[in-house]
Amino acid sequence: MKKMVVLLLGAVLALGLTGCGQDKKADNNASSGAGSNAPAVVETSEDVAVPTVDELFTKMTDATKDLKSLSMVASSKQKVVIKVGEETKEQNIEMEIKSDIIQDPLAMMQELHMSMGDLGNQDVTQYITADGIYMQTGGAWVKLTDETMMATLKDAAKQSADPSQQIEQFKSIASEMKVTEDGSDFVLKANLSGDNMKELAKSLMSQNGGENQAEAMAAIDQMKIENINIVYSINKETYLPSKMSVEMKMDMEAEGQQVSMEMKMDSSFSKYNEIDAIEVPQEALDNAVVQ
16 A cells, blocks of 8 residues: 555646646647637626736746745645455545745755655755755755756756746646636636646656656556646736645546545745745755765
8 A cells, every 4th residue: 555655646746736837848738628729718806807817827927037036835635545345545645845945046945744644754854055955854964966866856946946837837728727816816727627637747757757757657547537626826916926726636446456536735935036045054064974
């Protein structure tokens, strides 16, 4: 069960992250409706007309041109139910992530807490700076030197640091989105079928690599995704992202097991251009073990 949960977690995070950032190459893998000229839905209130999806994308793209840094807080909950014969097991997985990110030169500080019930908890702190990549797990610091892993972490950091990549991702599903307003935010919403998201997820995973990549891709192929709901909020004054929510339901059969999963991932963005520097702690510089 542990292996199955780990593979599913990797797959579901990839599917969730397709809503959080993706390379422009993924646009070609979108659903057939994404590339059509069908008008996106626009909802208006009685007093204020909200922009169209295309108008909002244009303003968001312009707003991100001067972006230098930001903070992100994300949380996700996954409920996995695995049935083998008459035996049913349930696994609840919770994750909290806090990140400070500078775009150029790339620097990031990230704190991650993962709770997997009987599989245990894990806390990870990592820094990506000109001094290198440092990671703390179990109270011990290591300095990464593996080129593949370093490239993977840097690519993930670049995607997190650049909302313009999120915008490019959403352009691929523009015809399926609607824009509304909620207080100080404009809100982009989409309720998607799962099949068109599979190729986007696999594209993302192929870029990120990883030792379980092939297995996780196979898990995605076997998934039946009931629905994916995306809610993406943009501040009316700055046209920068303020928060995002992704909800997903899916099921699959693999290795004689029936698996169902529900996921909810929430992210918020703040401190735009307020982070001047990210420095690796002296404790890490002095004590890290090179790996």
